[in-house]
Amino acid sequence: MKIGFIGLGIMGKPMSKNLIKAGYELIVSDFNKSAVEELVALGAEVGTNPKEIAQKSDIVITMLPNSPNVKAVALGESGLIEGAHEGLIYIDMSSIAPAASQEVYKVLVEQGVEMLDAPVSGGEPKAIDGTISVMVGGKKEIFEQSKEVLEAMAGSVVHVGEIGAGNVTKLANQIIVALNIAAVSEAFVLAQKAGVNPESVFEAIRGGLAGSTVLEAKSPMMLDRNFTPGFRINLHIKDLTNALETSHEVGAPAPLTAAVLEMMYSLKADGHEFNDHSAILKHYEKLANVEVSR
Numbered sequence: 001m002k003i004g005f006i007g008l009g010i011m012g013k014p015m016s017k018n019l020i021k022a023g024y025e026l027i028v029s030d031f032n033k034s035a036v037e038e039l040v041a042l043g044a045e046v047g048t049n050p051k052e053i054a055q056k057s058d059i060v061i062t063m064l065p066n067s068p069n070v071k072a073v074a075l076g077e078s079g080l081i082e083g084a085h086e087g088l089i090y091i092d093m094s095s096i097a098p099a100a101s102q103e104v105y106k107v108l109v110e111q112g113v114e115m116l117d118a119p120v121s122g123g124e125p126k127a128i129d130g131t132i133s134v135m136v137g138g139k140k141e142i143f144e145q146s147k148e149v150l151e152a153m154a155g156s157v158v159h160v161g162e163i164g165a166g167n168v169t170k171l172a173n174q175i176i177v178a179l180n181i182a183a184v185s186e187a188f189v190l191a192q193k194a195g196v197n198p199e200s201v202f203e204a205i206r207g208g209l210a211g212s213t214v215l216e217a218k219s220p221m222m223l224d225r226n227f228t229p230g231f232r233i234n235l236h237i238k239d240l241t242n243a244l245e246t247s248h249e250v251g252a253p254a255p256l257t258a259a260v261l262e263m264m265y266s267l268k269a270d271g272h273e274f275n276d277h278s279a280i281l282k283h284y285e286k287l288a289n290v291e292v293s294r
């Protein structure tokens with residue numbers, strides 16, 4: 001089976017390497033020449049554009065920043081649609097607006113191309129060791145046909161519904177993570193200002209109901225004042241913007257998401273958009289004029 005892979009960034013590069021490790025033949029592209037060369041050194045072929053990649057592949061995977069990039073690669077000039085052929089499956093693993101996935105699918109399916117939206121969670125370390133979680137929307141039979149390929153990059157692959165459902169699930173994930181980080185920040189600043197060591201608070205509560213994967217992952221970063229990404233604030237702004245757009249479309253108001261998105265815009269204005277999202281702490285520190293430390 002030949003797989004096209006477009007978008008060899010922080011996530012796409014290690015994911016595509018895992019496909020090569022699993023024995024798949026790859027044809028790849030990215031604007032970043034050095035990422036392409038790394039894959040070529042491992043045996044991948046270079047594709048000139050999505051059209052050619054689609055023509056030569058059984059499955060095309062994209063791992064791109066946001067909806068406009070996906071639309072351009074799938075439907076734009078020399079796009080995947082121009083290389084459409086019988087049996088081609090397109091799997092978009094980027095985190096984009098669910099409505100955009102549905103829009104792209106509607107056009108592609110007319111040309112006989114099936115599509116899954118399959119965003120991921122786990123970040124770069126899990127992309128490297130092949131243990132990302134994949135949440136997949138699309139027809140169940142297309143999911144079954146593609147599962148083995150997805151499993152070569154992932155620790156968990158779950159079918160969650162029709163096309164767009166993968167990205168709805170990812171937005172739910174991003175809301176829970178963002179609000180959880182904001183809650184931890186609010187609590188640590190309270191503790192610091194009240195004269196209680198936030199590290200002691202962390203130790204005391206981590207085994208109770210307030211314990212969470214977010215608390216475990218982000219508290220040490222906050223206490224060390226290490227805001228190296230991880231997951232950048234600017235990417236989380238993109239996800240929460242998509243979450244609010246979707247929540248307004250379906251009529252599910254998301255007041256807490258809106259509040260945390262505004263915090264992120266304020267952090268961006270202060271030059272923190274390339275920090276890890278645990279830097280939401282800095283927003284609360286500014287409000288209370290205090291710095292959290294061990």
Ligand code: NAD
Nearest residue numbers: 007008009010011012029030031064065094095120123124
């Ligand atoms: P990235 O910016 O590192 O990579 C995107 C890549 O796409 C870049 O290398 C860029 O050159 C390439 N690209 C853009 N347009 C292209 C085109 N037309 N043709 C070829 N290449 C093109 O981003 P990333 O961190 O790898 O994230 C990708 C997606 O995964 C995003 O939607 C992000 O929200 C999501 N995601 C990221 C993480 C993370 O921790 N970084 C975790 C989970 C999900």
